[in-house]
Amino acid sequence: MSGPHDTGARAPRVLVVNSGKAEAVDRLRAAAPDAGIDVITERAYAPMYTPDVRLHFVEDIADLTAVRRVALDLWARGPVDHVVAPSERSLPAGGYLRSFLGLPGIGFETANRFSNKAVMKAALGAAGLPVAPHRVIASLDGAPAAAAELGWPVVLKPALGTGSMNTFALASPAALEALLGSPEAEGLRRASCPLLVERFVEMEGEYHCDGVVSDGEVAFAAVQRYFMPLLGQTDAFTGSYLLSEDDPAVSAVRALHRATVTALGLTDGVTHMEVFGTEEGFVIGEISCRPAGGGIVDAVRMKYGVDLWRVFMDTSLGRPAGVRGPVAPLREEIIANCDLPVRPGRVLRVSTAEELSRVPDVIEVRMTTRTGDIIGRRLHSASTTGLVFLATAEPSLVAKRVEDLARAYVLEVAPD
Structure with missing residues (x-):
């Protein structure tokens, strides 16, 4: 008996939620040459994809509601079998779509633990694993008090992010004040997620x-x-x-x-x-x-x-x-x-x-x-x-x- 996501004789249909890792489409084609592929991404990344890739745009792939709307529109045109989320920023949306649509693979709870650093560190700390002392704050207004409580120097970053973007090592209250008064802090102000203040780890x-x-x-x-x-x-x-x-x-x-x-x-x-x-x-x-x-x-x-x-x-x-x-x-x-x-x-x-x-x-x-x-x-x-x-x-x-x-x-x- 066929299940709701069995493809039978037809080629599988795959939604890729992605940012700038355009190479992922070629990797997917190599793994599944017959798959029908649709990519949900942001317009800024469009030039990274070849003209033959079907692109569908949202303003922000971290906006789960916007991603869901596009996915449902694509679902209305035919069944979707799998979701691929190859970039750091797309992991939560990929997990959310799998959970929401009942598709196999990493669901939202697991994807969130592997991408939301506040949730991740809470789970690791609860398991007794070594992580840097940290505080989760709702906005930059809470940064001075959190840093003072942890002790300087600290690292300030979004709970959801990629690479070292919008991540700042701060040695003192003066350094934090300078950051808060500069354009560099705009990414943190606009972040649609909690922020993390961590004690800086002196590493060998x-x-x-x-x-x-x-x-x-x-x-x-x-x-x-x-x-x-x-x-x-x-x-x-x-x-x-x-x-x-x-x-x-x-x-x-x-x-x-x-x-x-x-x-x-x-x-x-x-x-x-x-x-x-x-x-x-x-x-x-x-x-x-x-x-x-x-x-x-x-x-x-x-x-x-x-x-x-x-x-x-x-x-x-x-x-x-x-x-x-x-x-x-x-x-x-x-x-x-x-x-x-x-x-x-x-x-x-x-x-x-x-x-x-x-x-x-x-x-x-x-x-x-x-x-x-x-x-x-x-x-x-x-x-x-x-x-x-x-x-x-x-x-x-x-x-x-x-x-x-x-x-x-x-x-x-x-x-x-």
Whole structure:
């Protein structure tokens, strides 16, 4: 007997709720070539999609009512079988649509725990897991008192956000006062969600863990260390490298990752988790249930042969994750991914892939910016002009090769 969402002989119909991760459409087409795809997004992202993609617009994909109206209009034209939400900002709307329409996959409660940092940290704290002391406030009016209670320095950010956008490290009451009086605070004032004030974590290193969850168990988890903490870094050579299996941080971060997945209730999907290394031990920054940005997914594939984008699409379409642990590395070298620095303006000159490929230990270069392009001012921690992948014999060589890249890299921009 067929259920309400059985496709039978017809091709599946998929709604993609998305922001600027336009590559997700190609990833979905690769996973489901016969699927009918409609994308709900914002008009600002339209130029990122190819003309053959069916786009449907809302003013803000965080507006669940607006997204629901568009989804119901599309539903009226034919059954919808799956919802795919590949970006941080689209996770709540994707979960909401699945719950509202009775579709399979991650429902709203779980999606909210993996995207709403206030809800996330409350759940992690209740489970006894290490998170930074924090306060949830309704508006900027509550920031001075919350920061004074926590003690300076603090980090101020929206509970719902992407990358490091609208995230500010503040060292003192004077720094907070200056922010509140500046145009930079407008994003926080306009936020349609609570705000989070956290005690700033003094860290010795920042890590991330990218995993696969199948039937409620972690089937795979790769641990990487960032070159430097990401907050505030756009005009810098950011990135990360995969730690060797015998690095003591690997087992500790994997254990935290398993406990976090259990506490937040994910049964199937992929994760991207940020972890701070401190003198007292590891502290959970945040976790999401979508593929990481930058070159992280490709670095994991190069090292382990696990395609996190494919797993994400398969689990979003109700298929098995297809990964069974433990997964052995495919190569011995240390794989690093490097995001090239970016600055706003019109590009007068930028290095080519051929030029950067001459740096020792570079195995692949993907430039996304060319001379004449305009780089906008809305930058975040994953903004870049291109990606460079390295394979070094030792972890200690990663920093040396990044220095070599810095000497070879050229980016000249003029104000636009």
